[in-house]
Amino acid sequence: MAAKKILFLTGDFAEDYETMVPFQALQMVGHTVHAVCPGKKSGDKIKTAIHDFEGDQTYTEKPGHLFALNANFDDVDVAGYDALMIAGGRAPEYLRLNKRVIEIVRQFAAAEKPIAAVCHGAQLLAAADVIRGKRISAYPACAPEVRLAGADYAEIEVDSVVTDGNFVTAPAWPAHPQWLGQFLARLGTEISL
Template identity: 70%
Template sequence: MAKKILLLAGDFVEDYEVMVPFQMLVMAGHRVDAVCPGRKAGDTVKTAVHDFEGDQTYTEKPGHCFALNADFDAIDPAGYDGLVIPGGRAPEYLRLEPKVLEVVRHFAEAEKPIAAICHGAQLLSAARMIEGREISCYPAVAPEVELAGAKYIGPNADYSNAHVDRNFVTAPAWPAHPAWMRAFLELLGTRIET
């Protein structure tokens, strides 16, 4: 059965972490509303491509423009079955928006499936909804996760791992898309034949 999914985006969201989950969830038959505070359906957000090239941290390059298909101001979180929080730069400033944190709290309190990847855990930490949970994220976000009372689950050697703790599906970075989206789809009750 098709589910209605909310995806939180913002300027300089990580390119793969917004586009690939959006496309995968639509391909699986779900309706995905991609929103950004201050933007409306038809507007776009700029993305950034983060890559692992042997430096001490990821590199960042300009990505694409990602089209939003719903109005942030019009959303009612109660009408959604799940939440996707991509990483990149967007969570860094989206966590300053009280309504964004209210949205995250709604999904956490209702125990609806939440998929957060990479820096997306910054929104989980800022919403103060992960105390006592196990959360994966990009290693640079680990201190915030731990300060919010969660146990940090680090990446495996190639960053392809995802972690499930009840309704939370978290992952360290875009190489985890297959495991991360598979686990999120399972929480949504979506059956994918392999």
């Protein structure tokens, strides 16, 4: 397996597990992961939020960790990456307003490179208008945006995942085992124990 180089889009109040777990897991199997956020540089930190499902009508939110970025957003060159990963949580809500973020997502989609998005990460896919005709999962509150973007919203269990072409999407962090597994498969990563 050749190591891949993955761009990881995140930002303040991204979901903690959806930032920390994939960032560490992808490195664990030998990939290079560059975590970036608009307006921030390598070494800067973002604040994460912990979202949990405790029986309320929506998730609860608690302070998470400080997460150190390891690359500069302004230096991103899509041609230098093999895949894109998008963290969920509240960050995609405002990241989708950044023209360069949208341009980056569109470039990955146009090149048909693997794109993994979890939870609210689908908001970036919808805003970039790259999911028309695709079957896409997301946190259920994002279903209207996914549908308005011309995609087929996949109503699946919170621990499930959908892969359609180069898109690997899941509703929330309970899907990490399947979500990361299918993303690794798209990358051609083979793990033997």
